[in-house]
Amino acid sequence: MTIDQLMNWIPFGADWPALAFFAAVLVCALTVFLFIAVYALMAIYGEVKISSFMQDKVGPMGQGVGFHAGKWGLLQPVADAVKLILKEDIIPTLADKKLFIMAPFVVFIGAFISFAALPFNQHTVVSDLNIGIFYILAVGSLSVIGIILAGWGSNNKWSLYGGMRSAAQIVSYEIPAALSIITVIMLTGTLSMQGIIEFQKGTIWVILPNWIIFNNPFSFIAFFIFFISGVAECNRTPFDIPEAESELVAGAFTEYSGMRYAFFFLSEYAEMFVISAVATTAFLGGWNSPISGFFDGPGWGLFWFMGKSLFLVFVMLWFRWTFPRLRVDQLMSICWKVFLPFALVNIFGVAIWSLIIG
């Protein structure tokens, strides 16, 4: 539901609109935070399990006598969370205390406020902005400030290197990501997330769903450019040079421990979901069912949206456990020499395609 509907439900909405707005925002924020927490626990469990399966191991199993991590290790993420909460919170003596404390929250805010424009189904969206996708792209790059703060505030050369690398990487990969989103906007003619999904109803090429990825060959390439740039923006492997544990210890997060580190972790997973959700919305039809006209209700909408997004999150995990890390210069050359030209060609391609065919 939108925030406006929530405000109408609140009984004192008419008398104190500001208070009602605050209450509605609080309810939405808490819901989103709970969602992120639960999803992060699931994603951590999925990550340990999938990574183990890909390496012919079984991951946490929790067998044997005594209290272990539950059946199939289902309680492992809970144990991890408890461990992170109980750990000592260390602030280095020579760190810039204010920046050091602020950094995890800035990073988390960058991922957190993106959820405001994600359309979970036909009705569930915190706020259906008319510039939704632009808003998400804009606030998505906020986290780079947090990472630079972390790198600088730690007063540690590894952290500083990590922060600078992260800044260079995120700022570079914003460009192909935004350019491939432009192809979507050219086709749909709207920046609103719900509007983009509405455009993708129905079928195309007889049986294929009318998703933008199938709309024309250029948007097909644009999807991959966007998704891979998104992986790079999340600092996930193979683009995790800001964290690069074999080169930079843990990059910008070297000096963090306990709850502060957990917040970086949480925002990484949240950001993965945001990127997957935007890719789903912009290219894979959002809450539209793959078979047009079937399984179309709001419940199914939530199912399709979550299914597609979580599949893309799984693909990110799959990438992580398959590909080795790129070198810094390779990373930059892929962005500037491959993705950028292809994204620009895509824009022209889509423009000509929609002139001739559309």
Place this chain on the structure above:
Amino acid sequence: MSRYFRNIFESISTLMTGLGITWRHMIRIRKDNVTLQYPEERWPRPERNIGFDFSEYNIIRSRLQVDIDDCIGCLKCERACPVQCIKIVTVKSGAKGEDLMDIGHTGLTSNGTKKALIVTRFDIDMSECCYCNLCVYPCPEDCIYMTGGPNSKKHPIDYEFSQYDRNDLIFKFAKEVEEEKMAKYLPQKEKVEA
């Protein structure tokens, strides 16, 4: 220019190969799995072949085991132990060679020796044991021995007796008897009036 496109094509195809390999391993995990859930599953012990049958070894250093029904409480093993890890307490049974059913005491050993003592405590602290085997030789009834090897008929080999608590490494072989039943066999203490 053609090299540029060839590079792109090559990287995409090789990346897909990598993804395919990890995917195959992921879906075939039940078959490919190499992890053993250790306490529940173990590697089978390999068949041994070192030229002679393993029942003919004269010494195996595994875990000490006591057949308490055969023990006559002579304390020879306790005295032989160089690290004092064996603790034995005995009381006189009164009736030599007779079964005392209420505390599970048998009168005769398997060699036919009549037992004059009830063993109320027979503790071996395996965390202190130095596996020297010196306690095994003096035993007149062959009731203390290392598990496995030539003794596998008496007790299968046990080399994995790891515990969560160090106190659990103290193996207690004496029969657990309720204090009330045991009381009449214990020496009567003189009551001291305050």
